[in-house]
Amino acid sequence: MTEISALLQEDRRFPPSERWRTTANITDPGIYDRALADPEGFWDRFARELEWIAPWDAVLEWNPPHARWFVGGKLNVSANCLDRHVRTARRNKAAIVWEGEPGDRRTLTYWDLFREVSAFANVLKSLGVKRGERVALYLPLVPELAVAMLACARIGAVHSVVFGGFSAESLRDRINDAQAVLLVTADGGYRRGQVVPLKQTADEALAGAPSIKNVIVVQRHAGAPIPVDITEGRDHWYHRLMQHAGSSCEPEAMDAEDMLYILYTSGTTGKPKGIVHTTGGYLVGTYATTKWVFDLKEDDVYWCTADIGWVTGHSYVVYGPLANGATVLMYEGAPDWPHKDRFWEMIDRHGVTVFYTAPTAIRAFMRWGTEWPAKRRLDTLRLLGSVGEPINPEAWIWYHLNIGRERCPIVDTWWQTETGMIMITPLPGVTSTKPGSATRAFPGVAAEIRNAKGERIETGGGLLALTKPWPAMLRGIYGDPDRYLTQYWSRWTDGAYFTGDGARRDEDGFFWLLGRVDDVLNVAGHRLGTMEVESALVDHPTVAEAAVVGRSHEIKGQAVAAFVTLKEGFKPSDALAEALKEHVVRKIGAIARPDQILFSADLPKTRSGKIMRRLLRDIAEGKALGDTSTLADPAVVARLKTQYEEKEG
Ligand code: WT7
Numbered sequence: 001m002t003e004i005s006a007l008l009q010e011d012r013r014f015p016p017s018e019r020w021r022t023t024a025n026i027t028d029p030g031i032y033d034r035a036l037a038d039p040e041g042f043w044d045r046f047a048r049e050l051e052w053i054a055p056w057d058a059v060l061e062w063n064p065p066h067a068r069w070f071v072g073g074k075l076n077v078s079a080n081c082l083d084r085h086v087r088t089a090r091r092n093k094a095a096i097v098w099e100g101e102p103g104d105r106r107t108l109t110y111w112d113l114f115r116e117v118s119a120f121a122n123v124l125k126s127l128g129v130k131r132g133e134r135v136a137l138y139l140p141l142v143p144e145l146a147v148a149m150l151a152c153a154r155i156g157a158v159h160s161v162v163f164g165g166f167s168a169e170s171l172r173d174r175i176n177d178a179q180a181v182l183l184v185t186a187d188g189g190y191r192r193g194q195v196v197p198l199k200q201t202a203d204e205a206l207a208g209a210p211s212i213k214n215v216i217v218v219q220r221h222a223g224a225p226i227p228v229d230i231t232e233g234r235d236h237w238y239h240r241l242m243q244h245a246g247s248s249c250e251p252e253a254m255d256a257e258d259m260l261y262i263l264y265t266s267g268t269t270g271k272p273k274g275i276v277h278t279t280g281g282y283l284v285g286t287y288a289t290t291k292w293v294f295d296l297k298e299d300d301v302y303w304c305t306a307d308i309g310w311v312t313g314h315s316y317v318v319y320g321p322l323a324n325g326a327t328v329l330m331y332e333g334a335p336d337w338p339h340k341d342r343f344w345e346m347i348d349r350h351g352v353t354v355f356y357t358a359p360t361a362i363r364a365f366m367r368w369g370t371e372w373p374a375k376r377r378l379d380t381l382r383l384l385g386s387v388g389e390p391i392n393p394e395a396w397i398w399y400h401l402n403i404g405r406e407r408c409p410i411v412d413t414w415w416q417t418e419t420g421m422i423m424i425t426p427l428p429g430v431t432s433t434k435p436g437s438a439t440r441a442f443p444g445v446a447a448e449i450r451n452a453k454g455e456r457i458e459t460g461g462g463l464l465a466l467t468k469p470w471p472a473m474l475r476g477i478y479g480d481p482d483r484y485l486t487q488y489w490s491r492w493t494d495g496a497y498f499t500g501d502g503a504r505r506d507e508d509g510f511f512w513l514l515g516r517v518d519d520v521l522n523v524a525g526h527r528l529g530t531m532e533v534e535s536a537l538v539d540h541p542t543v544a545e546a547a548v549v550g551r552s553h554e555i556k557g558q559a560v561a562a563f564v565t566l567k568e569g570f571k572p573s574d575a576l577a578e579a580l581k582e583h584v585v586r587k588i589g590a591i592a593r594p595d596q597i598l599f600s601a602d603l604p605k606t607r608s609g610k611i612m613r614r615l616l617r618d619i620a621e622g623k624a625l626g627d628t629s630t631l632a633d634p635a636v637v638a639r640l641k642t643q644y645e646e647k648e649g
Helices: 004-010 020-022 031-037 038-048 077-086 110-126 143-155 170-177 198-206 237-243 280-293 311-323 342-350 359-368 393-402 483-488 531-537 572-588 612-621 635-647
Strands: 058-063 066-071 095-099 105-109 135-136 158-160 182-185 190-192 193-196 212-220 236-238 259-265 275-278 301-305 327-331 354-357 383-386 410-413 445-449 458-465 497-505 510-517 520-523 527-529 545-553 557-566 596-597
Touching: 020 236, 020 311, 031 038, 038 058, 038 280, 066 280, 066 342, 077 110, 077 311, 095 143, 105 110, 105 527, 110 237, 135 170, 143 158, 143 170, 143 182, 143 212, 143 259, 143 311, 158 170, 158 527, 170 198, 170 259, 170 275, 182 198, 182 520, 198 212, 212 237, 212 531, 212 557, 212 635, 236 237, 236 510, 237 458, 259 311, 275 280, 280 311, 327 342, 359 557, 383 393, 393 410, 445 497, 510 520, 520 557, 527 531, 527 596, 531 545, 531 557, 531 572, 545 612, 557 572, 557 612, 572 596, 596 635, 612 635
Parallel strands: 095 327, 135 158, 135 182, 158 259, 182 212, 212 236, 301 327, 301 354, 354 383, 383 410, 557 596
Antiparallel strands: 058 066, 095 105, 190 193, 259 275, 445 458, 458 497, 497 510, 520 527, 545 557
C-alpha cells in the first residue's frame, strides 16, 4: 500500500476515475458556469423534482438579509420523504436500517415509516399539538427520532431537536426559548455500554419548563425497560399511544416559507441561538446536495454517522437522504463499542456504499491503528465524506488509504447549522480533490474570501463570505431578529453573509478552511461558545472570573482550556478543578468539559478591562506571547505563562 508520507510529499491531486466521470449523478464541469449564470433556474429545476401541492410564483424574493424561496409554493416535507416514495417501487425498500449499540436491530421500509409517521402525527394531534407550535425532541439515535421529526413536519408543527448529550439545564433553556408545548423523550439510550437516563434528565429540565403540557416517552428497549418516574396526566408511553392511533394522516399543505424546525447552536454570547429553517428552500437545498455530493443511486446504503441532534443529522441523516428515497443506516452508539472496529464491522454487515463522518472520528481511528479496518473487507464502499471541521491532510490520506482503499473519492463538505445544506464541496464525478481542501462552492452557491477592508481577493487568506442567497439558508434566529442582523449581516454592507470562518483560496480557486475567527470553538466537530463555558464557570460559587480559549487537540481538533480566578477565601486545588469541570458538564453537557483549568490570581486585561483571549490562546498553545503592549499589567501574563508551563511539565 502507498505510504502516507509519500502521498503527502507529492502534493497529489485526486481526479475522479473514468468510471466516476461517466456515471456520477453530475459529470458535467460546465454546470458551475451555467448555475452561476442563472442560479434561480438552477434551483428551480431541483424543486421540480419534488412534489408540490401548489406551485411557486417566484423562485426567490431577496430583500437583504431576508429571503423568501419558492414564493407562494405549498408542499409538505414528510409527503416528499414518504408518500412520494410509497406510490412507487420504493414502497418496500428499506428506508431506515437501524442498529442499537447493544446489538438490537430494526429495519423500516418506506411503507413502515410512512405508517409510523402518520400514526405519530395523529398522536401529536390527539394531544392538541397545532400547526406552528413547537415540539421538543430529546432522544437517543433511534428511528423514533426521525419518526417524530417527520410527524411534526406532517402536521406543520415545528421541531426543536436537543442533542441527548446536553444537560437538563441546556434542555430547559431550549424548551423555554422556543416555548415548546410537548416533549418527546425516551426512558434512556446506550452509550459505551452505559445507560443514558434521558427521562430522568428531562424531568429535571421540566421542573422549570411550564410551557410543556405533555411528554411522550419512548421505551428504548422493550426487553430491558429503564426505570423512570411517570407523572400522571403529563407523561405518556409512546407505544401505548401508538396502539390507538389511526395510521392515516393527511399531510398539511405548508407554505414554502413556513417554519420546519429550530435548531440551537452556539454563538459568541453565552446564549445559544435558535436557528430557524423553513420548508421549501430547505428541502430543495438538502435534496439537491444529497443527490449530487453523495451521488445517491437506488441501491446505495448510505451512512452518515452524525447524531440527529446536530444539523448534519437533520439534513443528511433525515431530510436529504429520505427526500432522495435512499436507504439510510442509523447507529445509536459509540464507534469503539464493544470493539474499535464497530463501524467497519457494520459497513460489512450492511454493505454500506456511502460513508460520511467527521475528522475527529477519523483521527481517533488513526490513533487506534490500521489493524481495526484491515480486518474488514469494506469492499462495498464507493464514496467517503467528511464534515464538521477542517480535515488535516494526514487524516484525509489515512481515510483514503485505509477506509477508501484508494478506490473511493472523498468529499470534504463545508457548511454550518445556519447554511442548512452543504456549501463548499467537491462533486465526486467532476472535481479533482486535494487533501485538506473543501474545494469549490456547490453550483449555484457563491463564496469568496474578503480581506480586512472587505474587498474580494482571488487568492490568499481572509474571511469567508457567502455573496448570494441559497435555498436552505437560515431565515432568522428564533425570537431575536436583531441578533440575526448583527451576527451574520453587519460585517459587510453589500448583503453578503458572514460565516465566522477564516479561509484561504489557492491558485486553482480552491478553498481551504482555517477555522473560526470568532469566540466559537469547534470541539470534536461540535460548536461551543467560549462565553457559554465562561458563564457556566462563573455560576460556580467559588469562581470570580473565567476566560475560556481553545487549544489544539490531537483528536478533538480543539479542546477547552479555562483560566479561572477564584473569589476571596477559596484556594486552588486539583479537587476544585475537578469540581469545576463537573459543574460545566452539569450546566451544559459532556461536550463542554474543560480539558484544563488553570487558576490565576489575575487575568491579562487591556487598560479598558477587556480580557485578552489572544494572549491566553498563546499560553494554552505553548506559543511565544504576541504583542503585550496594550495590557494594563504585562507581568500578569508572564506569570501565567510560567505557571502554565510548570503545570504542563
Ligand atoms: C462550523 C459549523 C455543518 C456541519 C457540522 C458543523 C466548521 C464544518 C467543515 C469543513 C472546515 C468545517 C466551520 C463552520 N466546519 N465543516 N468541511 N471544513 N470546517 O456544523 O456546528 O454549525 O459548525 O464547523 O468552522 O463554521 P456547526
